[in-house]
Amino acid sequence: MSRHWVLWLAGLLLAAMALRLPGPIGHAAAHVALGFTPGLGLALLLLPRGARTSQITLGAALGPMLSTSGAWALLVLGRSWPETATILLGVGLLLLALGLAAARRRPEDEEQGPGMDGVGWAILALAVVLVSLPPALNAFNRIRSDSWIHAGIAAELLEHGVPPIDPRFAGMPINYIWFYDLYLGLIAATDGKRDLFGSMVLMNVTDMAILMAITWLITVRCWRSATAARGGLLLLSFGLNAGAYMLWPLQAFRALGGQERGHAVWARVLSEVHFDDTYVFQLLAAPFSAMVVHWDKWTVGSAIGYAYLFIGVILLSISRSTGPDAWRWRGVTALATASMMLFHSIVGLSVVPVTIGALVLRWLLSPTRTRDASETRHLGFDLLAIMVGAAATLPYLLSITAGWSADRSGVAHQFIRLHWVMPWTLLTACGIAGAFAIPGLRRAWIQADATLRLIAAWLVGMVGYAVVVHLPEGNELKFVWQVFFALAVLGGPSAWEWVTRRREGMRRVRFIVVTTLVFIVPTVIAIRGLILDHPEGYQPDLIEVMKPPPGSAELHAWIQSATPRDALFLDAGGRDHLMVLGRRRLLVGTLHAPQRAAFPADEMELRRRVQTGLFGPLDSPASALRDLRDIVHRIRTVHAVEAAYLVFRDADREPTRWSRVHALARGSSVAYRDRRFVVLRVPVE
Secondary structure, three states: OOHHHHHHHHHHHHHHHHHHOOHHHHHHHHHHHHHOHHHHHHHHHHOOOOOHHHHHHHHHHHHHHHHHHHHHHHHHOOOOHHHHHHHHHHHHHHHHHHHHHHOOOOOOOOOOOOOOOHHHHHHHHHHHHHHHHHHHHOHHHHOOOHHHHHHHHHHHHHHHOOOOEOOOOOOOEOOOOOHHHHHHHHHHOOOOOOOHHHHHHHHHHHHHHHHHHHHHHHHHHHHOOHHHHHHHHHHHHHOOOOOHHHHHHHHHHHHHOOOOOOHHHHHHHHHOOOOOOOOHHHHHOOOOOOOOOOHHHHOOOOOHHHHHHHHHHHHHHHHOOOOOOHHHHHHHHHHHHHHHHHHOHHHHHHHHHHHHHHHHHHHHHOOOOOOOHHHHHHHHHHHHHHHHHHHHOHHHHHHHHHHHOHHHHOOOOOOEOOOOHHHHHHHHHHHHHHHHHHHHHHHHHHOOOHHHHHHHHHHHHHHHHHHHEOOHHHHHHHHHHHHHHHHHHHHHHHHHHHHHOOOOOHHHHHHHHHHHHHHHHHHHHHHHHHHHOOHHHHOHHHHHHHOOOOOHHHHHHHHHHHOOOOEEEEEHHHOOHHHHHOOOEEOOOOOOOHHHOOOOHHHHHHHHHHHHHHHOOOOOOHHHHHHHHHHHHHHHOOOOOOEEEEEEEOOOOOOOHHHHHHHHOOOOEEEEEOOOEEEEEEOOO
């Protein structure tokens, strides 16, 4: 039996395991079957003559996007989640069979650089271990930060299909990326019990491995050298904010602009130092700069790590779009662009214009542009591939950004702004990587290497974009890593030369000390902070999730099994537990300001007033009940609401308040009650 049929049978086995096996093995099988099999099939179809490393890497990168796009189409057509998962497992097997058939007799004439060697695999394995340790050793690390809201949106999709509404703010179209959550829901749908947070961990671990492989491919493409690629991987893993914590004494300058002096300044600064949670990230960044940490991107449930992969994919595919398979690589460019836009639009909306500008700048700097018409044609076709990929996602992009207009959200924002914090952050966070990249930039300027010039031009554009563009809630900080990625690729040769340079005596001792202090210590501190992180200091609202009170599990099980899917829940204090644990929509499940997700400011104020009237210290909740009914009637004009439930907890103030609300709400009934919880069902007709 040929190895092609063996691969197809392996895919068939994975699909069967995904549908039949419970627990971690079935969960991992579902992730591979849906997140890799269809991508590998498409990569083989697009690049039948490609190197195996390129095919496997691109297949792993494209797989989640293909499965998620298919899930969106099938759900829109009315298929159930289990049907959707089963169909897509079959489609993945079909794509794999077609791809294996296309690549069965590939000629050996494709230009190939050195494949990943033992050192490269060792660095990849180390990076994967480092992102695996925090979620493996700390349960809070699996649910912290953005992980929680992504689980809530995934639960909303599983209960109600596409397009989702914001589960924290029932009735409002979501103003947030949700394709990532659709993929999480698809994995869960293979047996209906897959842990959403476990899927995030699997995605992060896989994405880190793909990131290392993509970085190897693009660095080899630039330098035609395995040693340069080794340096690029090392720099990418340990170079962001390298040594920046040593600038900590600059905290003394805080005394110049404040009322505190002398010991008072240092006492306050020292009190802000944390080592046993993720606040330690602030120590790793230079004083007065914004906080950016490489490992944070792949240890939190978020689509950003997946979107970052496609920066390297796009640069690699553009660099290959002048050979005999140019149109095939342009197909990869279009798919990668669409993937970024779908999974993390902030990354996509920065990378697309910067890449377009880099292509134009490279063309302008080319000494042959006036006598080589083919270069102009290549420029036009590469630009077309990027624009086609971006245009395909335009309806989705418009749907998640419509609520951000100032007249709807009540939040005005200045998107173009010059401020000293971003240049300072770029300098201190990327300074070491930038120093290693200087020889690469010099070579890109002197030599006519198209790939090097593309990366250098892209770097210039990304720095300019990061300095000028300002996003709500400081989201422009995501651009720092994008600048850093280009520096790691350009600085690969110098980094490896520095690591392997022969040293003896005291020079060797100094090298070990400097390497440890500048590169190793920040990584150890960051990973340690992630492993020891706890909700008390970072997300106190999740303490009840980590340490649930007696009866909590029974309450959430009752909500899922005994309340309508279209029920609306109200909880005290802006809690958002029920959107994940109970899979139900909330009247208002956030304490954040409107700019967090373009919540309408006026409507948010009204809903919080209702929440306070029903659960807070006010004398009478009668007006809050009237407002609640008005809100439900308005929601019903767009979305179904079968019933409204109020959750009263003994842990909250005035634990007997439910009885007063019950007396005022005509027709209300006690739907659930135990020693710690009372749930009232309030008629909304």
